[in-house]
Amino acid sequence: MSSASPRPSRPSSTSPASSSSPSAAGTPGPALLALPAGAPDIPPSADPLVPLGWDESWRQTWADLLADAPTGAVPGRVARSGRGRCDVLVATHDGAVSVAPDDGVVTVTAAWAPALERAVAADPVQVPAAGDWVVVVPVAGARTGAVERVLPRRTAVVRAQVARGSSYGQVLAANADVVAVAEGMAPDVDLARIERLLALAWSSGAEPYVVLTKADLPAEPDVLAAEVAEVAPGAPVLAVSALTGAGLEPLRDRLRGGATVALVGASGAGKSTLLNALVGGDVMSTRALRVDGKGRHTTVTRELHLVPGGGAVLDTPGLRTIGLAGEEALDDVFAEIEDLASRCRFADCAHRTEPGCAVLAAVEDGTLPQRRLDSHRKLLRELEHQAARVDSRLRAELTGRARVQQRAYRRYPLRP
Ligand SMILES: Nc1nc2c(ncn2[C@@H]2O[C@H](COP(=O)(O)OP(=O)(O)OP(=O)(O)O)[C@@H](O)[C@H]2O)c(=O)[nH]1
Ligand SMILES: [Mg+2]
Ligand SMILES: [Zn+2]
Structure with missing residues (x-):
């Protein structure tokens, strides 16, 4: 290989995670107790990480890593990532803390440990991305900590980037089970864009969906959906409306099973509105938002959100260019x-x-x-x-x- 090695993926344009998270360091919250590696012995069903996608297979991966993990290491999932640090969702472990908010999961703002810095330098793919499971050592009594390493990914939405002679992959979403290509039914549906995004979705290793948003707007959404299904062999095509809630059930079903759904699509496709509908709140109105001239909120960071009732939704900023790789x-x-x-x-x-x-x-x-x-x-x-x-x-x-x-x-x- 040439000397041009892939560069680490860049964080999005704004400040990292911590400043955008209402639960980040600095705000009072429940004390976190760093637990010795290997303990506690939580029955799998009661593990608050399960609704976030932590399953038997991840548990096994974790067990294999444990020997090398530092004291106090716990598994966590990256919600937002910035250069040198990220917001990580970790279990508060009932009994170890007073009152646990968010179903026993709390956000820790963790800096990259020297071990991770070294790993990233050697292999840029190790840059933690939203959706990654990581080894994190929380600081007792604080919502801070250190990220030690990234667990091997099951799936990754990776955009190819070529800059100044070197190429690198930018991980847009890690460990998604479903990659939903979001496209608005109004003003019009762009079939070529759907095909392009589907290529990205298929190469991620996750299950591709097409989610046609704003189904409340066209006169005949079913006809439009059938037309799109023609260009999306092998992918379920859903017509949904975040406004009326119509058509969301198949996604809700997947989420209840603990799946992670990543949303990709053009700016204005309705990804964040869909996220809010699925999460049942206005999670994107208070964080990581920029109001543009037209009064519309444009997402600028990739963010993973835990859905009450199970599952996670990973929202991404609108894609202007989609570098593809992999015929x-x-x-x-x-x-x-x-x-x-x-x-x-x-x-x-x-x-x-x-x-x-x-x-x-x-x-x-x-x-x-x-x-x-x-x-x-x-x-x-x-x-x-x-x-x-x-x-x-x-x-x-x-x-x-x-x-x-x-x-x-x-x-x-x-x-x-
Ligand atoms: N009528 C209708 N409008 C919708 C629906 N979903 C989204 N919209 C509107 O579409 C516009 C764009 O929605 P966003 O959710 O911000 O789009 P986005 O894909 O997150 O855009 P970026 O963050 O820029 O990538 C907003 O004005 C929404 O109100 C829907 O189901 N019905
Ligand atoms: Mg958005
Ligand atoms: Zn031929």
């Missing part, structure tokens, strides 16, 4: 084109002028929209162009880790 994801996004291509006469058919091309035949007889083929070509070209610039290290990071996990999430059997 494999396009096979999922354009699954029907892949199927057709397997029936072309030539194995290396480019679907342009070749005789016996099943893809062109489908366009000819109207079963495959020309727009869909054009969109596929455009994203493919973009990926090929990018592949020349993105180094192999990043490619592995973007495609390798997540793909292993993805198999478990696939809704359809793999094509041979």
Whole structure:
């Protein structure tokens, strides 16, 4: 590999976590007791981290790490991340504290420990991102502490970034079970944008959803949703309204099961409004908000929120550019084109002028929209162009880790 190694992902433009969190350090709260590693012996069902997604598999990972963990280490989940520190949700552990707010989970503002600084320097992927599970050592009696390391991710929404000759991946959301591509039904639906975001979602290793917001606005939301379903093979398409609450049940179901739903989409798609509807409050009106000239709140940080009743929602700022990497994801996004291509006469058919091309035949007889083929070509070209610039290290990071996990999430059997 060249000397150009991936750089750590940058935090978003504003100050980190601590200043935006009402429960951050400095405010009076319940005392935190740093517990010795390995203790206490909380029955899994009573662990307040369970609604946050802490499951048997994470517990196992934790047990494996414990030998190397410093005294007092506890597991925590990153809610917000900034350069050098992050807000981490940890269990208050009943009995150890007086009164536990937020269902036994409290926010600790933790600085990177020297061990993490070293790990990040050696491997920039180790930068804690919103949604990451981390090893944290809270300071007894204070809502501060130190983050020691990041637990290996199950899934990651990673945006490829290329700057000044070096490439790096920016983790937009870690350990999401569902990556929901949010797109407003009004003023209009942008199919190409949905396809592009779906590629990002598929390559994360999580389960992709399309969530069409503002379903209260168009005259025929069902017709629109059916149109979108055509471009989203393998992904559930939901038409929802945060205003009326319509269509939210499938997401609520997933959350009740302890799932983490990450919201990605353009600015103004309605992600934060959806977050508020799911969390049942106005969580985004008091933190990490900027009111622009039009009086609209624009999210500027990636934030994980615990949902009362279980699960977590990870809100992200609107994406203006979406760097893609990993051609494999396009096979999922354009699954029907892949199927057709397997029936072309030539194995290396480019679907342009070749005789016996099943893809062109489908366009000819109207079963495959020309727009869909054009969109596929455009994203493919973009990926090929990018592949020349993105180094192999990043490619592995973007495609390798997540793909292993993805198999478990696939809704359809793999094509041979
Ligand atoms: N009618 C209607 N309007 C909605 C709905 N959801 C969101 N909106 C409106 O859409 C606008 C944008 O919503 P936001 O939630 O701020 O969008 P966002 O995706 O978080 O935007 P960024 O933070 O900039 O990425 C706001 O004016 C919302 O009131 C809905 O279900 N129905
Ligand atoms: Mg927002
Ligand atoms: Zn062909």
